[in-house]
Each structure stands twice: as structure tokens, then as C-alpha cells.
Amino acid sequence: MSNNAEQPKIVPEDDDEPDDWDKRIYSTGCHTEQDKMNDCYYAKKDWRACSKEMEAFRECWKRKGNDERTQTKDA
Structure with a gap:
């Protein structure tokens, strides 16, 4: 016996x-x-290949x- 009831669509x-x-x-x-x-990083899957982008962010x-706002410290 089949159920013809329409399943609710997930939006x-x-x-x-x-x-x-x-x-x-x-x-x-x-x-x-x-x-x-x-x-x-998503494209290259290697942080070492993204040093230019990491430096621009830093x-x-x-x-x-x-640094002051978030109490960040360089290692």
C-alpha cells in the first residue's frame, strides 16, 4: 500500500x-x-603556501x- 501524502519540503x-x-x-x-x-588555505590546503595572506592579516x-583590544601576544 503506497502513501500518496506529500512530504513537507525542507527549505x-x-x-x-x-x-x-x-x-x-x-x-x-x-x-x-x-x-x-x-x-x-581552502584552495591550497597548506598554511605555508599562504604566508603572504597571513602577513597581510597580521x-x-x-x-x-x-592586539590591545583582544590581549593578543606574539609568540
Whole structure:
């Protein structure tokens, strides 16, 4: 015996709104550099191949004063 009842369709949630993570990244003023760094890693799967992007993010981080704001310390 078959069930002809239509199954409810699952509609994905509209995820255009920034979440808490996005808001924190935007507040650093370095979200563009962070996106480029992540895109590089996603494409190359090796952080060593993304040193230029990592350095641009690090410079932006310091230039925007995030070391003091987040109590970041260089190793």
C-alpha cells in the first residue's frame, strides 16, 4: 500500500545575516584580509603556501589596534 501524502519540503534557512563569528571578524576591521587568508588555505590546503595572506592579516590586525583590544601576544 503506497502513501500518496506529500512530504513537507525542507527549505534551507536564509543565511545572509551575519552571525556572531562574522560580527566579531567585522569588528576587527580586517575581515577582507581574513577572507583572503581563509580562501588561500581552502584552495591550497597548506598554511605555508599562504604566508603572504597571513602577513597581510597580521599587519592589518596590528594596524587596527586589535592586539590591545583582544590581549593578543606574539609568540
